[in-house]
Amino acid sequence: MKVLVPVKRVIDYNVKVRVKADGSGVDLANVKMSMNPFDEIAVEEAIRLKEAGKAEEVVAVSIGVKQAQETLRTALAMGADRAILVVAADDVHTDIEPLAVAKILAKIVEEEQPGLVLAGKQAIDNDMNATGQMLSALLGWSQGTFASELGVEGDHAVVTREVDGGLQTIKVKMPAIITVDLRLNEPRYASLPNIMKAKKKPLDEKTAADYGVDVTPRLAIVKTAEPEARAAGEIVPDVDTLVAKLKEKGVV
Amino acid sequence: MQYGLTDEQEMIVSTVRSFVENEIYPHENLVERTGEVPKEIADEIKRKTLELGFYACNFPESVGGAGLNHLEFALVERELGRGSMALNHFFGRPQNILMACEGEQKERYLMPAVRGERMDALAMTEPGAGSDVRGMKCAARRDGGDWVVNGTKHFISGADHADFIIVFVATGEDMTPKGPKKRITAFLVDRGTPGFTIRDGYKSVSHRGYKNMILEFDDCRLSDAQVLGEVDGGFDVMNTWLYATRITVATMCVGRARRVFDYALTYSAEREQFGQQIGKFQGVGFQIADMITDIDAADLLTLAAADRLDQGLPANREIASAKLFASEMLARVTDAAIQIHGGMGLMDDYPLERFWRDARVERIWDGTSEIQRHIISRDLLRPLGA
Numbered sequence: 203m204k205v206l207v208p209v210k211r212v213i214d215y216n217v218k219v220r221v222k223a224d225g226s227g228v229d230l231a232n233v234k235m236s237m238n239p240f241d242e243i244a245v246e247e248a249i250r251l252k253e254a255g256k257a258e259e260v261v262a263v264s265i266g267v268k269q270a271q272e273t274l275r276t277a278l279a280m281g282a283d284r285a286i287l288v289v290a291a292d293d294v295h296t297d298i299e300p301l302a303v304a305k306i307l308a309k310i311v312e313e314e315q316p317g318l319v320l321a322g323k324q325a326i327d328n329d330m331n332a333t334g335q336m337l338s339a340l341l342g343w344s345q346g347t348f349a350s351e352l353g354v355e356g357d358h359a360v361v362t363r364e365v366d367g368g369l370q371t372i373k374v375k376m377p378a379i380i381t382v383d384l385r386l387n388e389p390r391y392a393s394l395p396n397i398m399k400a401k402k403k404p405l406d407e408k409t410a411a412d413y414g415v416d417v418t419p420r421l422a423i424v425k426t427a428e429p430e431a432r433a434a435g436e437i438v439p440d441v442d443t444l445v446a447k448l449k450e451k452g453v454v
Numbered sequence: 455m456q457y458g459l460t461d462e463q464e465m466i467v468s469t470v471r472s473f474v475e476n477e478i479y480p481h482e483n484l485v486e487r488t489g490e491v492p493k494e495i496a497d498e499i500k501r502k503t504l505e506l507g508f509y510a511c512n513f514p515e516s517v518g519g520a521g522l523n524h525l526e527f528a529l530v531e532r533e534l535g536r537g538s539m540a541l542n543h544f545f546g547r548p549q550n551i552l553m554a555c556e557g558e559q560k561e562r563y564l565m566p567a568v569r570g571e572r573m574d575a576l577a578m579t580e581p582g583a584g585s586d587v588r589g590m591k592c593a594a595r596r597d598g599g600d601w602v603v604n605g606t607k608h609f610i611s612g613a614d615h616a617d618f619i620i621v622f623v624a625t626g627e628d629m630t631p632k633g634p635k636k637r638i639t640a641f642l643v644d645r646g647t648p649g650f651t652i653r654d655g656y657k658s659v660s661h662r663g664y665k666n667m668i669l670e671f672d673d674c675r676l677s678d679a680q681v682l683g684e685v686d687g688g689f690d691v692m693n694t695w696l697y698a699t700r701i702t703v704a705t706m707c708v709g710r711a712r713r714v715f716d717y718a719l720t721y722s723a724e725r726e727q728f729g730q731q732i733g734k735f736q737g738v739g740f741q742i743a744d745m746i747t748d749i750d751a752a753d754l755l756t757l758a759a760a761d762r763l764d765q766g767l768p769a770n771r772e773i774a775s776a777k778l779f780a781s782e783m784l785a786r787v788t789d790a791a792i793q794i795h796g797g798m799g800l801m802d803d804y805p806l807e808r809f810w811r812d813a814r815v816e817r818i819w820d821g822t823s824e825i826q827r828h829i830i831s832r833d834l835l836r837p838l839g840a
């Protein structure tokens with residue numbers, strides 16, 4: 203079985219995000235970029251499937267600017283076998299919307315015929331939480347979202363999902379799309395031998411046009427704003443005062 | 455020299471950085487408080503480093519290392535420099551000098567060190583011989599086919615965890631026009647060798663938990679099989695293999711300075727006095743400007759020196775400049791970071807007072823600042839007959 207893992211290049215989770223002065227978006231120039239943390243978890247899970255003998259090949263895909271190559275190299279250094287870069291934008295500030303990403307992925311899935319697509323549940327930049335679901339609809343494949351546990355048994359995947367009320371376990375027929383949540387695993391560091399090998403692994407470069415997908419944005423961003431600063435806290439002398447204050451504010 | 459790193463080098467940097475942040479930082483307060491690295495934590499760091507293929511990454515592939523060049527190794531150590539020396543000791547980097555092992559020494563010392571099975575330490579300094587290494591009193595005399603060693607070494611880092619120690623010992627004296635000159639030999643000495651004891655050293659203000667030990671030799675009998683390099687060839691192995699260790703000091707100073715700088719930068723942007731962020735006062739803003747300029751300069755000087763080694767160019771002076779400048783830079787940067795934090799900078803709520811204390815030793819070990827200045831000036835003036 204082949205596992206396809208889409209990975210997105212996003213602003214590093216440690217970076218303090220700054221909104222551009224004109225409110226058109228977030229400033230990404232000269233900012234540290236990394237692999238979307240949920241995608242890192244997906245890469246890790248795919249590699250573990252391979253190590254467990256349940257997958258033969260792990261293919262990482264990134265869609266975006268040329269610099270996403272670095273993100274793919276990271277996936278290769280973690281242990282993915284090869285990578286596909288789909289260049290769909292020149293400007294680092296251009297975000298390819300989930301539908302366009304899903305359409306390109308659908309074409310790649312047709313070509314690659316993976317048994318499983320393992321994606322992050324969402325990207326930490328726009329928090330859309332849509333690509334996996336859209337891909338499932340486009341392909342007519344089963345989906346298991348927010349996976350915190352994954353088992354592959356024959357032609358079925360058993361997925362434990364993190365839902366509002368707790369955990370839900372479902373069995374889906376493969377091929378399937380699984381989107382992964384935070385608690386699925388702890389991604390490994392790239393080992394030094396794998397870092398050195400990553401450069402030699404194949405990385406195919408394509409464009410959105412190669413797949414006949416129009417990536418023109420359909421959504422217009424009206425305004426991007428900083429969240430309101432949190433008001434300073436207050437230190438209270440004891441629990442009684444705390445309870446009194448909470449009652450006063452109508453919280454309890 | 456190429457400015458900018460390759461993709462692999464970027465990944466090496468980011469991997470070691472994450473490793474230090476996740477595996478070293480969380481234990482730092484404990485080590486600082488107790489002055490010890492608990493065995494479980496040491497073993498864990500070592501195991502993970504081995505798994506990642508970073509253990510002994512400074513050794514060539516032919517002996518099981520990763521074969522990093524000097525520049526790449528400097529990048530690894532720069533990121534390690536962010537973290538506690540006591541803890542990152544277990545992100546093992548055995549002494550390169552072990553490459554001088556011959557014959558069965560390879561299986562006894564070199565290979566186990568590279569595999570992380572045996573740890574090493576290196577001993578030159580004595581109470582009476584610091585900068586003046588040749589002034590050492592620890593001496594070996596021939597007895598039958600063996601050597602009998604007597605004397606004391608002090609300040610020996612990592613000897614508490616070492617399974618064997620590379621010890622430099624006087625093995626004779628030549629008369630020269632400038633007076634008597636000692637002949638030096640390097641020996642590989644196993645912990646537990648009769649007549650050899652390792653005991654606790656002094657308590658240091660810098661790098662708590664990274665201990666320095668005292669070694670005592672009392673009629674300690676060693677065979678010729680323990681000689682590293684040639685008999686009386688101690689200075690040759692030293693000059694061949696210890697030349698580059700000053701880059702370790704320089705690059706670790708750069709890494710630590712960057713960590714310190716991040717605290718200062720953030721604090722300048724967040725702390726408000728007189729109704730505005732203190733970074734807006736030129737007095738603070740200019741300190742930030744000087745700090746980063748100082749750090750970048752030390753970084754480039756250090757990487758350039760490492761790159762010269764990779765190119766096979768003479769680098770003694772450049773390495774001395776890097777060690778001198780980077781260690782003095784760290785003193786300035788840690789001091790400024792405390793100044794920017796005002797009174798809080800001195801309190802152990804922040805790690806800044808620790809970085810400031812730790813910085814002090816960097817101008818002393820591996821050749822004091824004065825000795826580096828001596829090396830630099832002699833390198834330039836000797837050819838002119840001055």
Ligand SMILES: Cc1cc2nc3c(=O)[nH]c(=O)nc-3n(C[C@H](O)[C@H](O)[C@H](O)COP(=O)(O)OP(=O)(O)OC[C@H]3O[C@@H](n4cnc5c(N)ncnc54)[C@H](O)[C@@H]3O)c2cc1C
Nearest residue numbers: 576577578579584585609610611666818819820821822824
């Ligand atoms: C924490 C720690 C760990 C160490 N670990 C090790 C180790 O693992 N192995 C090891 O072998 N050594 C180790 N050392 C020893 C270290 O390398 C020496 O401290 C260093 O070489 C200086 O020697 P010294 O302390 O005896 O000072 P001295 O040499 O006595 O110097 C005293 C002062 O005189 C100055 N001075 C000396 N000669 C000259 C000169 N010619 N011109 C101008 N000024 C001069 C020095 O710069 C210094 O300011 C360690 C030291 C410390 C503090």
Ligand SMILES: Cc1cc2nc3c(=O)[nH]c(=O)nc-3n(C[C@H](O)[C@H](O)[C@H](O)COP(=O)(O)OP(=O)(O)OC[C@H]3O[C@@H](n4cnc5c(N)ncnc54)[C@H](O)[C@@H]3O)c2cc1C
Nearest residue numbers: 725726727728732735736737738793794795796797798800
């Ligand atoms: C051990 C200790 C004991 C103390 N004891 C007492 C005591 O008994 N009673 C008491 O009242 N206080 C005491 N203090 C407080 C001490 O006086 C303050 O720490 C000092 O005034 C600095 O204030 P701060 O620490 O809040 O730093 P900040 O005022 O926050 O300064 C932070 C940095 O910003 C710089 N800065 C601030 N404003 C400007 C400006 N306008 N232009 C340029 N740079 C600026 C400062 O120089 C500093 O580098 C003590 C402090 C310590 C550390």
